[in-house]
Amino acid sequence: MYNAIWKKYIAVIRILLKRAANEQQTLQLNVSDFEKVGPQKKTGFNFTLKFIQGRVDDLAGLSNTAKELAAVLVQDPQISELFRRGEFHLGVNSKFLLTIRMVQEAPEVAEPALAAENAE
Numbered sequence: 001m002y003n004a005i006w007k008k009y010i011a012v013i014r015i016l017l018k019r020a021a022n023e024q025q026t027l028q029l030n031v032s033d034f035e036k037v038g039p040q041k042k043t044g045f046n047f048t049l050k051f052i053q054g055r056v057d058d059l060a061g062l063s064n065t066a067k068e069l070a071a072v073l074v075q076d077p078q079i080s081e082l083f084r085r086g087e088f089h090l091g092v093n094s095k096f097l098l099t100i101r102m103v104q105e106a107p108e109v110a111e112p113a114l115a116a117e118n119a120e
Helices: 003-019 031-037 064-075 077-084 112-119
Strands: 025-028 047-052 086-092 097-105
Touching: 003 025, 003 031, 003 064, 003 077, 003 097, 047 064, 064 077, 064 086, 077 086
Parallel strands: none
Antiparallel strands: 025 097, 047 086, 086 097
């Protein structure tokens, strides 16, 4: 239902994810895009998505709107690569403001050969 809406924003979200390494980013979403699809239940369109090293945390507990955003994001190769670099939180509030922030960067993984040498 919401895939087309999220795909419309994918290029901007990709840029904001890159900038989120420095500071929290925001994007005002077009309310009418979401209202055209249909009214949301009592919770509205509020949600928070947490991506931890490339994976969505607690996918089962998310609304359809959030699940569809997560699916669109992980299908994009550049965004998937960004998500593997750390922990990102994306949220939409009742005013249809998308916030994106990088909580932490992933620890650097040592080269396997170097790790073996250091272990000896």
